[in-house]
Amino acid sequence: MFGALRSPRNILFGRGQRLALGGYVAKLGARALVVTDARMAADAQFAAVIDTIRAAGVAVTLYDGVEAELPAECIEAGVVAGRAASADVIVGIGGGSCIDAAKVIALLLTHGGAMSDYYGEFKIPGPLLPVVAVPTTAGTGSEVTPVAVVADPDRAVKVGIASPYLIPDTAICDPELTLTCPPGLTAASGADALVHAIEAFTNAPRDGDAAITLEHVFVGKNALTDQHARTAIASIGQSLVRAVDQGDDLVARTDVMLGSMLAGLAFGSAGTSICHAVQYPVGALTHTAHGLGVALMLPYALQFNRHHVTAEIATVGRLMSLVTGNSDDEAAADATIEGITKLLGAVGIPATLAEIGIAAKDLPWIAEQALGANRLIKNNPRPVDRAGMDQLVAAAFSGDRQSLSSPNQPDARAS
Ligand SMILES: NC(=O)c1ccc[n+]([C@@H]2O[C@H](COP(=O)([O-])OP(=O)(O)OC[C@H]3O[C@@H](n4cnc5c(N)ncnc54)[C@H](O)[C@@H]3O)[C@@H](O)[C@H]2O)c1
Numbered sequence: 156m157f158g159a160l161r162s163p164r165n166i167l168f169g170r171g172q173r174l175a176l177g178g179y180v181a182k183l184g185a186r187a188l189v190v191t192d193a194r195m196a197a198d199a200q201f202a203a204v205i206d207t208i209r210a211a212g213v214a215v216t217l218y219d220g221v222e223a224e225l226p227a228e229c230i231e232a233g234v235v236a237g238r239a240a241s242a243d244v245i246v247g248i249g250g251g252s253c254i255d256a257a258k259v260i261a262l263l264l265t266h267g268g269a270m271s272d273y274y275g276e277f278k279i280p281g282p283l284l285p286v287v288a289v290p291t292t293a294g295t296g297s298e299v300t301p302v303a304v305v306a307d308p309d310r311a312v313k314v315g316i317a318s319p320y321l322i323p324d325t326a327i328c329d330p331e332l333t334l335t336c337p338p339g340l341t342a343a344s345g346a347d348a349l350v351h352a353i354e355a356f357t358n359a360p361r362d363g364d365a366a367i368t369l370e371h372v373f374v375g376k377n378a379l380t381d382q383h384a385r386t387a388i389a390s391i392g393q394s395l396v397r398a399v400d401q402g403d404d405l406v407a408r409t410d411v412m413l414g415s416m417l418a419g420l421a422f423g424s425a426g427t428s429i430c431h432a433v434q435y436p437v438g439a440l441t442h443t444a445h446g447l448g449v450a451l452m453l454p455y456a457l458q459f460n461r462h463h464v465t466a467e468i469a470t471v472g473r474l475m476s477l478v479t480g481n482s483d484d485e486a487a488a489d490a491t492i493e494g495i496t497k498l499l500g501a502v503g504i505p506a507t508l509a510e511i512g513i514a515a516k517d518l519p520w521i522a523e524q525a526l527g528a529n530r531l532i533k534n535n536p537r538p539v540d541r542a543g544m545d546q547l548v549a550a551a552f553s554g555d556r557q558s559l560s561s562p563n564q565p566d567a568r569a570s
């Protein structure tokens with residue numbers, strides 16, 4: 156058995172926990188830079204949370220310039236604000252964009268240089284100014300993960316910075332903060348979390364030699380990440396539809412937020428895979444929400460991997476109560492893919508790449524760019540070559556999921 160798990164020093168979870176923020180920030184510094192967006196900065200609940208920092212005797216500088224997709228300028232402006240304030244602790248409050256921005260601002264305040272110096276894995280030379288992360292969406296898991304995703308003006312697709320030093324010191328997850336998320340955001344971010352958990356659980360395991368965690372940030376499916384992935388899959392499966400349909404249901408909101416945080420712990424060490432690899436170029440072309448793009452790919456990715464991880468897919472379906480009776484793994488895996496397809500449709504995730512504006516002429520570029528994301532592709536349980544990637548994106552474009560399960564597929568069952 157091999158296990159590897161990296162996580163924040165503190166994780167707080169539950170309604171009302173946001174009011175512990177000031178006490179945790181005061182343990183870490185005397186001058187806080189709070190990183191958020193304009194919507195959040197205008198929110199009364201946000202003001203009450205920030206007041207806990209001032210009440211704990213910490214000076215607060217507010218930077219509310221975070222923008223969707225994280226263009227480089229909004230990171231640079233945050234670094235300028237942090238430097239001017241001599242910030243010694245960074246607080247990220249908001250969706251994944253705000254938390255990722257806080258992580259990258261802490262990185263540049265600590266080590267200087269340009270964002271591009273740190274693209275890829277293990278490029279950060281040492282610890283950062285401490286980050287306290289307070290998510291207001293239930294989705295990305297960024298509050299516990301070693302990664303931040305940014306837009307680079309010189310590159311067509313978003314890029315990742317992955318390093319254990321990016322993991323926040325403290326994550327404070329308060330499901331009451333997600334009550335204001337509208338249905339579309341709840342669906343896209345919750346589906347992102349489901350994809351994180353399922354990709355972490357179905358990724359290829361690696362040999363756990365002693366160098367693996369020193370050489371890779373994402374080390375594949377393992378005994379410790381599986382624990383969190385299982386709970387996340389069950390928790391999100393049970394409550395995502397209710398959280399979308401009845402946004403004031405705090406029990407459902409709590410389940411989905413627990414699932415998103417645990418999915419973050421799972422994929423933060425195990426890694427994600429082909430749904431995320433395809434979403435980067437698709438997102439660049441369509442500017443669709445990250446969660447919507449990865450969720451759209453999930454049924455196709457599961458079908459593509461169906462014969463390589465039959466037992467794992469069957470387990471996903473049992474955890475989500477999508478499998479009836481005592482079906483064997485083969486039947487259960489098929490029922491799981493059907494059930495997940497229906498669930499994603501029920502929360503409004505589009506079914507095909509064509510529906511979100513991709514044209515047939517874009518498919519070769521998407522396949523090429525997706526294959527280039529080797530840190531993600533290497534995790535997939537079925538080896539992915541160009542022909543396989545072409546099949547995957549063609550099926551997701553046309554909606555012909557069954558084309559991925561033909562017994563004539565050269566890769567199916569054989570490898
Ligand atoms: N670092 C990671 O581990 C990781 C993982 C997955 C995705 N991401 C990144 O996270 C980003 C997506 O994050 P997201 O899905 O949380 O969305 P987001 O942060 O982009 O926010 C989307 C919108 O929702 C609004 N919003 C946030 N909280 C709200 C609330 N409680 N009520 C009403 N509106 C609210 C925001 O103001 C914004 O307008 C992408 O940039 C993606 O690349 C990062």
Ligand SMILES: [Fe+2]
Pocket residue numbers: 295347351431445449
């Ligand atoms: Fe994601």
